Amino acid sequence: MNMEQLPLANAAETGGGIQSLQMAPGINGRKITWLNKNGILGLVQSIIWSQKEAKEPFYILDLGLLINLLNHWSRHLPMIQPYYAVKCNPNTAFLGAMAALGSSFDCASRAEIESVLALGVSFDRIIFANPCKAESHIKYAASVGVNLMTFDSIAEVKKIKRCHPTCSLLIRINAVEDTTSRSPLSSKYGALPNEIVPLLQAAQAAELNVVGVSFHIGSGGSDAGLYRIAIAAIKAVFDATVRLGMPRMKVLNIGGGFTAGPHFDGAVVAVKEAISEHFCKEEGLVIMAEPGRFFAEKCFTLAANIIGKRVRGDRREYWITDGIYGSMNCIVNDQAVVTCTPLATTSNPKNLTCRNADLYKSTVFGPTCDAFDTISTTFWLPDLEVDDWLLFPNMGAYTSATGSNFNGFATSSISTHLAYSNRL
Known part of the structure; x- marks a missing residue:
């Protein structure tokens, strides 16, 4: 990977x-x-x-504003690579601008992957971040070299083993109560605390490469404190893999939920403090996020x-x-x-x-x-x-x-x- x-x-x-x-x-x-x-x-x-x-x-479409938003992100969260959530707005000009300005991409389907690759984006700048994927879409991802995807169920582990066994994986966890967000996601996605170890064991038994953890506080989340809770939960998952004898994880995916404006300032503080508290001793840590509305809205x-x-x-x-x-x-x-x-x-x-x-x-x-x-x-x-x-x-x-x-x-x-x- x-x-x-x-x-x-x-x-x-x-x-x-x-x-x-x-x-x-x-x-x-x-x-x-x-x-x-x-x-x-x-x-x-x-x-x-x-x-x-x-x-x-x-x-x-105001391209100058987009550049300024990307600058704002890179000034305040320079250690976090954005993977723009294509589903938020797949406008071709907007995607082309994001690609030219250095963003990577969060895709949820074969069609989204195809649209990003058509821009000349390298396959290693894409995460297939849909925790439940059709087998045909997984096979397509494998065929074009997309080698990072999420999972949150035993069924998904089995599908990935059949269709893309060399893929690197992020386990998506349900770490927070996101009912205050504009579009809550926790009722549909994310492994519950008691499901995490069995899922890791299933991936281990299938000889799949779990390299990190992802979460999402809900689209348009209003409570920046949820990032603190979720990042602490991710640290517990990192530690669990060590106890299970799995390779040490190295990818922290803090998902989306960011909104341009005052909320972003609070999110920046929460994210930086939580990473400093829980991951300051992690060497070689890769941190990514999946913002959509922050850039597009x-x-x-x-x-x-x-x-x-x-x-x-x-x-x-x-x-x-x-x-x-x-x-x-x-x-x-x-x-x-x-x-x-x-x-x-x-x-x-x-x-x-x-x-x-x-x-x-x-x-x-x-x-x-x-x-x-x-x-x-x-x-x-x-x-x-x-x-x-x-x-x-x-x-x-x-x-x-x-x-x-x-x-x-x-x-x-x-x-x-x-x-x-x-x-x-």
Whole structure:
């Protein structure tokens, strides 16, 4: 197993970092718009004008913000190599940027592995981090050289023995109560404390190479203290392998759950202190993580056109070109709280954001024929018109990746425009 870690790009040392992206797969040959002091509004206007009659929803991917987030990670957690969780947002340009900037990848299926390899990423920068895999997917991983994967059951040990017996393994443990996270995972994955030793013994009997331990505090976790608990639990597993006469483990995978902002600062402190307390004497330790939303969430902005309007008393009701069955599925599936900025390109182009305008309690619906497709009933918006737009920030995590094509509104066909800013 080759666990050599790649250095993450440092924009401060590379003149902004954009040079390393211009030739990246998914980006090469595409226009990247530099955002000026007016930010994203000017770019949105130009895209809207270029669409003419189509007025389809679109994303803007801020590559400068992505570089700054990677710099932020490398400054505060330099000893931890990120393996970006592809499931969070598999946008090709985004994956290409992550690859060019030195990230490795957490894949959960054959298709995700194929998409990453297609970018020119080496197989040894991939972890197959789904604890329950179809045998055909395990065989595919073996065929392309992906040699690191997770397990948390006896059945998985048997499958891996049959399909990829030379693979290096991480035992996924259920170390914390993650009910405070936006998407809890502990009810589905992770070996319970009383299951860990029997699983290690089963892997030992099968002559499989267990090289480390992984955990996950839940996607979008809010309690940084859970990292302390889980890292302490991992140390106990490391010690258990020694008692069982197994080779000393060397990989610590602290999973995901990171969110950009104040939560990350708390997570950094918790992770560093726990590693220092429990692993300060471990020689040759490799530490990895599987962040998804930390990198993807803030980098994408969604623009949606208003296609319908109704006035009922003091309330305004609007229909837009994306909704709950599309990008906004994050409201239901990821407990996301979305916000929006009005862009009055038709009704008030001289005051795009309707500054100082009267606001009305507003309902915003998605475009499908299902009443469940209701984005919000509590927005306060100015009096907008059909063909105005709503701009939704922070729409990169579990949005387009988990949308559908219900009613013929194809989430997968929403276009992405590339931009570059210096914000964080």
